[in-house]
Amino acid sequence: MQDTSLTAATPESTPQSERRLRGFAAMSPEKKKEIASMGGRAAHACGRAHQFSSEEARAAGKKRHQRKDGPSA
Numbered sequence: 001m002q003d004t005s006l007t008a009a010t011p012e013s014t015p016q017s018e019r020r021l022r023g024f025a026a027m028s029p030e031k032k033k034e035i036a037s038m039g040g041r042a043a044h045a046c047g048r049a050h051q052f053s054s055e056e057a058r059a060a061g062k063k064r065h066q067r068k069d070g071p072s073a
Contacts, residue, residue: 024032043049052060 020026027035040049044051
């Protein structure tokens, strides 16, 4: 009977020349920013993006600064 178990490829078994970055990891920062910008514009265009009013932003900041541990950096 044949062994059908799958083994994970390790860096030792895969030559570096065969491993390539894929997806967003292979893109330049400018290209990633362009894609994110298009998504933001699309969300605002269809009304799914939230825009804080001054009052909402003030309330959120006030809540955050009332926590015992203080704001995190």
